[in-house]
Amino acid sequence: xxxxxxxxxxxxxxxxxxxxxxxxxxxxxxxxxxxxxxxxxxxxxxxxxxxxxxxxxxxxxxxxxxxxxxxxxxxxxxxxxxxxxxxxxxxxxxxxxxxxxxxxxxxxxxxxxxxxxxxxxxxxxxxxxxxxxxxxxxxxxxxxxxxxxxxxxxxxxxxxxxxxxxxxxxxxxxxxxxxxxxxxxxxxxxxxxxxxxxxxxxxxxxxxxxxxxxxxxxxxxxxxxxxxxxxxxxxxxxxxxxxxxxxxxxxxxxxxxxxxxxxxxxxxxxxxxxxxxxxxxxxxxxxxxxxxxxxxxxxxxxxxxxxxxxxxxxxxxxxxxxxxxxxxxxxxxxxxxxxxxxxxxxxxxxxxxxxxxxxxxxxxx
Numbered sequence: 001x002x003x004x005x006x007x008x009x010x011x012x013x014x015x016x017x018x019x020x021x022x023x024x025x026x027x028x029x030x031x032x033x034x035x036x037x038x039x040x041x042x043x044x045x046x047x048x049x050x051x052x053x054x055x056x057x058x059x060x061x062x063x064x065x066x067x068x069x070x071x072x073x074x075x076x077x078x079x080x081x082x083x084x085x086x087x088x089x090x091x092x093x094x095x096x097x098x099x100x101x102x103x104x105x106x107x108x109x110x111x112x113x114x115x116x117x118x119x120x121x122x123x124x125x126x127x128x129x130x131x132x133x134x135x136x137x138x139x140x141x142x143x144x145x146x147x148x149x150x151x152x153x154x155x156x157x158x159x160x161x162x163x164x165x166x167x168x169x170x171x172x173x174x175x176x177x178x179x180x181x182x183x184x185x186x187x188x189x190x191x192x193x194x195x196x197x198x199x200x201x202x203x204x205x206x207x208x209x210x211x212x213x214x215x216x217x218x219x220x221x222x223x224x225x226x227x228x229x230x231x232x233x234x235x236x237x238x239x240x241x242x243x244x245x246x247x248x249x250x251x252x253x254x255x256x257x258x259x260x261x262x263x264x265x266x267x268x269x270x271x272x273x274x275x276x277x278x279x280x281x282x283x284x285x286x287x288x289x290x291x292x293x294x295x296x297x298x299x300x301x302x303x304x305x306x307x308x309x310x311x312x313x314x315x316x317x318x319x320x321x322x323x324x325x326x327x328x329x330x331x332x333x334x335x336x337x338x339x340x341x342x343x344x345x346x347x348x349x350x351x352x353x354x355x356x357x358x359x360x361x362x363x364x365x
Contacts, residue, residue: 001091003037005057007081007100010042013055014075016229016341017046019202020053020070032108034067034115036091037061045117046071049261051199052118053206054230066112067091071341074098077105082253085252112187113335118232121221125191127161128184131226132209135167140179143202143325146172153238161217163189171295175322176243176359177329184212191217194240199233206231247359252340253311255284256351259335262289263327265303269293270320279365284339287315293320316342317365326358 017033025031030233034045077098081087087100091109098105100309138157146154149172167180195203198224206226207213216223224231269280273293283290284307291303317337323346327335332352339346348358 001035001037001067002063003042003059004086004088005042005059007078007083007085007087008234009057009059010087011078013042013044013057013228014071014078014204016055016076017044017053018071019205019264020046020051020198023072029068029110029114029116031070031072032110033071033074034066034068034112035116035136036112037315038064038066045115046116047116048198049116050234051202052232054204054232056228063090065091066316067096068110068112068115069096069107092326105155107251118221121216121218121223121232123163123216123218123223125217127164127166127180129215130184131211131215132214133181134213135204135207137166137179137181138200138207141168141170141177142204142328143277144170144172144175144177144331144358145197145200147197149173153194153236153240156196156236157200158191158240158243159217159222161189161191161196169240170239171246174319174361175326176245176246176324178245178247178357180233180355189245189265190192193222193242194236194238195233196236198233201229203231222342246345247357248338248340248345250342251286251340251347253313253339253341254309254315254337255311255337256308257289257305257335257337259327259330259333261305262307262335263324265291265305266298266320266324266327267303269301269303270324272299273320276318277340278321278365279317280323281315281317281362281365283313283315284309284311285318286310311339312341314339316340316346318346318360318362319363323362325360326360328358329358 036043040061042059081100087102090097096107096109139189162168169178181275269291274295279294288306292301326348330350334351336349345359345361
């Protein structure tokens, strides 16, 4: 293998894929990136066996071939070179030689045949999505994913397809986030997949919000093509809970509040909440809402806020962080909170749109 390109041309694909290269590896080959030079095109592949990223660029190829080299070392070398310098890369024996101006580097390599790649995901469904909508969908839901829960199916994001839409749902068992978007075309009505947490984070990092992308759904993988970058992730094999059952229906106690005013009041009260449990109490009446917090040091905070409320007087406790996350994700100036009683979940809605919903479970204080 022998090729040449400017520093920037090599740097871009390396930066795009390096996020999945773990610093500590059980398999040495996973610390490497796969370089494939073919038909004046260089593809750079990185994987951690769960997520695979492939980025391709046009380069000058003198000799086609493939090899794997340490990913972070190659990236650091390219970063450290002068801007605009021409870099030549050549495989000689089991070493990869880089030359840029008066700088020379020799890197160890491992055989490309040992590198694990996912060629065919056996796609069973395909959906074309506006990229900006996909960015919005992930932003509105991913924060509610569980982290290292023993219920492994919660450590990811449910993506569900319908004839004319895509839905994302995330829950950690204490709160739930749900959002819907319209799609350009779908052959995948009724398909459900669970994308692992790392896959969701990498996909978010890749998306720029321009143009369209294609979601390919297989039985074991999801694949997204974003420009010259191909993202593939394994799916979590498990049954996602029946999330529609936990969304409060026809709650008769409804509170309308200024979103930013409520968020600021909760943030101030949260300062004196129990650092471990983060609990606050809401006392909701016709006259307004009182937000109270206290901690084991006998410190207390109380905030009063004018709201529009119709329903019974209710005292209910919540983890304040869950409410603040939901309020931060809602875009409108006003928020709607629907309550059934002191022991049931609270539903938060954006008053200007019906394609996003948040549910927060109560807590005993």
